Amino acid sequence: QKEVEQDPGPLSVPEGAIVSLNCTYSNSAFQYFMWYRQYSRKGPELLMYTYSSGNKEDGRFTAQVDKSSKYISLFIRDSQPSDSATYLCAMSGPLGGTSYGKLTFGQGTILTVHP
């Protein structure tokens, strides 16, 4: 079993929809949680960065972390065709730990927003 599980999709939604993307993980040491967006044949682009549990909002994007359930989410409001990409969750252990800075990624979810 992988340390980070992410449904690969694909997920197809109409423009304007609210998108929910999720990851589960098994390593309780993970403290830092990130979401990356990756367009085809490009490198991952950092979207959201969260430490420990809680919510973080940035424009149309909201990241949620529930450490008790080992579950993280990314919500995209008012989705646009330009949001069509692969979304990767990533996580890392605590500062000073052996896994700090060494990101463990999910498989990625392919999202298509159609006009």
Place this chain on the structure above:
Amino acid sequence: GAGVSQTPSNKVTEKGKYVELRCDPISGHTALYWYRQSLGQGPEFLIYFQGTGAADDSGLPNDRFFAVRPEGSVSTLKIQRTERGDSAVYLCASSQRGDTEQYFGPGTRLTVT
């Protein structure tokens, strides 16, 4: 400012050959990371440099893989005796202090025939 750059963008080589992949991090970033991404998968950690030294090379799959960062800036990932299973996109990332906010380059797509 300029982001992370990687060269070449594409590399096709024959099985058994030696290849070098280059990464130029964001100016001022002390930490540099290499990851490998296979088709349909997320990136997998290979090695992490803090300054000139490899702080963690636990992700290198075997001794055919080696990386250097002699002056604490540009890094080169070296693969000897390439195998078809080495075909993947090799991604480089950098961060300001070795923290988890990492910024990725566009990757080098390696194809071993």
